[in-house]
Amino acid sequence: DAMVIQNPRYQVTQFGKPVTLSCSQTLNHNVMYWYQQKSSQAPKLLFHYYDKDFNNEADTPDNFQSRRPNTSFCFLDIRSPGLGDAAMYLCATRTGWDNEQFFGPGTRLTVL
Amino acid sequence: QQQVKQSPQSLIVQKGGISIINCAYENTAFDYFPWYQQFPGKGPALLIAIRPDVSEKKEGRFTISFNKSAKQFSLHIMDSQPGDSATYFCAARPGSARQLTFGSGTQLTVLP
Numbered sequence: 112d113a114m115v116i117q118n119p120r121y122q123v124t125q126f127g128k129p130v131t132l133s134c135s136q137t138l139n140h141n142v143m144y145w146y147q148q149k150s151s152q153a154p155k156l157l158f159h160y161y162d163k164d165f166n167n168e169a170d171t172p173d174n175f176q177s178r179r180p181n182t183s184f185c186f187l188d189i190r191s192p193g194l195g196d197a198a199m200y201l202c203a204t205r206t207g208w209d210n211e212q213f214f215g216p217g218t219r220l221t222v223l
Numbered sequence: 224q225q226q227v228k229q230s231p232q233s234l235i236v237q238k239g240g241i242s243i244i245n246c247a248y249e250n251t252a253f254d255y256f257p258w259y260q261q262f263p264g265k266g267p268a269l270l271i272a273i274r275p276d277v278s279e280k281k282e283g284r285f286t287i288s289f290n291k292s293a294k295q296f297s298l299h300i301m302d303s304q305p306g307d308s309a310t311y312f313c314a315a316r317p318g319s320a321r322q323l324t325f326g327s328g329t330q331l332t333v334l335p
Contacts, residue, residue, distance in 0.1 A: 115266075142321060153312055153325035154267065161321060201266050210255045210316065212323060214266035 114138050115215035117202050123221045124192050132187040132218045134202030140213075143185045145177060146201040148217070154201055160185065161207060189220075197222045227315050229326025236333050242300040244329045246313035249294065253315040257323070258287065258298045261310045270311070271298070303333045 116135045124130040134143065141162050146154035158167045160179045174196070176188040189196055202215040228247045236242045246256075257272035273280045273287040273296065280287045286299040300307055313326040 117266075144322070151310075151328070151330070153328050156322050159321060166321070199264075203266075205321075207321075210257070210272065211269060212257075214259075214268065217264075217266045219264070 117215040121219050127191045134185045136204045140204035142205040144203040145187050148199045192222045227326045233330045236303045242303045245297045247295045252317035254318045255316045259312045305333045305335050308333050
């Protein structure tokens with residue numbers, strides 16, 4: 112059974128057209144992460160939530176925003192996608208007191 | 224000091240051989256060291272993890288060796304199979320931090 116679910120799995124958008132990626136989890140974990148992963152690179156952390164406490168990485172562009180309306184759901188908004196934002200976007204979750212981090216299957220974003 | 228250096232970048236092994244991937248770190252506050260396996264188009268999946276209070280952990284064909292004094296840890300895949308062909312990431316987290324620091328990844332190819 113899927114524990115971290117990402118929708119859609121593939122997203123195509125146009126240059127500058129806002130896009131939202133979603134993540135949901137059935138684990139009731141209080142920490143949720145968004146990563147960007149480009150080809151042949153390690154995942155790069157964009158931001159994370161500890162409960163409702165939002166933590167933005169210093170080098171995350173302002174073009175990227177996130178929302179976490181409740182424990183189960185988290186959204187990644189890309190306000191004006193550029194060609195350089197084409198990547199795999201990974202959601203991950205973790206309990207605050209355990210180390211194991213669970214990744215979702217990712218959303219492959221294409222920007223035309 | 225937050226970096227985790229991973230080598231080699233790519234590795235080709237014959238079926239039945241031993242695959243060895245190495246990682247080194249500087250931050251002595253790291254106290255959790257996982258290895259993730261990622262297949263193309265999928266999210267990373269936790270393979271095996273170790274804490275610095277042990278020098279070795281084995282799960283099936285996968286073994287982590289940990290050398291605290293040298294600040295190095297490695298993944299050994301015994302009897303490597305073509306199905307093990309994937310990208311492997313080492314990572315580390317200090318106890319107080321919420322995010323993992325990833326190595327750069329190793330693309331493993333196991334030839335049949």
